[in-house]
Amino acid sequence: MTDAALIVIGNEILSGRTRDASLPYIGRRCDELGISLLETRIVPDLEEAIVEAVNTCRARYRHVFTTGGIGPTHDDITTRSIAAAFGVPVVRHPGAEARLREYYGDGRLNEARLRMAEIPRGAELIDNPVSGAPGFRMENVYVMAGVPVIMKAMFESIAGRLEGGPPLLSRTVVTRHAESRLAPGLAAIQERFPAVSIGSYPFFRMGSMGVRVVLRGTDATLLDQAEREVREMLGCLDRERP
DSSP states (O other): OEEEEEEEEOHHHHTTSSOOOHHHHHHHHHHHHTEEEEEEEEEOSOHHHHHHHHHHHHHHOSEEEEESOOSSSTTOOHHHHHHHHHTOOEEEOHHHHHHHHHHHHHHHOOHHHHGGGEEETTOEEEOOTTTSOOEEEETTEEEEOSSHHHHHHHHHHHHTTSOOOSOOEEEEEEEOSOHHHHHHHHHHHHHHOTTSEEEEEEEEETTEEEEEEEEEESOHHHHHHHHHHHHHHHHHHHHHOO
């Protein structure tokens, strides 16, 4: 299975004014494509922060996805920051300009919108069927818009070209037992099934606490076996209750 990182760019995300939609969507699609999303970073609209995050992640992971900061306004600095990370200039891309002229027409295409045709030299365009302005790819870094509907469309335009593997499957078992009671049994099951990732996640609902046990892996047979053992362990705990 190949790996990936997501870099979410934008002051509005860090401030809490805007809820990020990138991680839930890209995380789910990576599971389906057999890509293990191992890291997510949220960085401000600061060139040095973007450059540091991109250069660190592109050296560490097979795929790096970024979202946000490629619009037409002064605070959209992702494009020039990616160019700085790769040590190349930003240039007017003829293909990007042609897409913008086709989408907007001469009457609505102004200089601000033409800024979205300025792409790091050597980049490959990423289609944007929603609003015309493309994203771009530099080596293993895929730069996409932050607007959820556009981000999703851009991701789908590259999904078929991403190096992946078998889909990551999951099973969920819900229990009202406390995590402390589950810990020994889950640890033993995890040892017997090293290819299955087993996590426990407490929740509070309707006045009582519980735990979701989530099992993840690429082998459906092993997942089924591990889930069966978890349910058997929980059954034993049920019978032990006074």
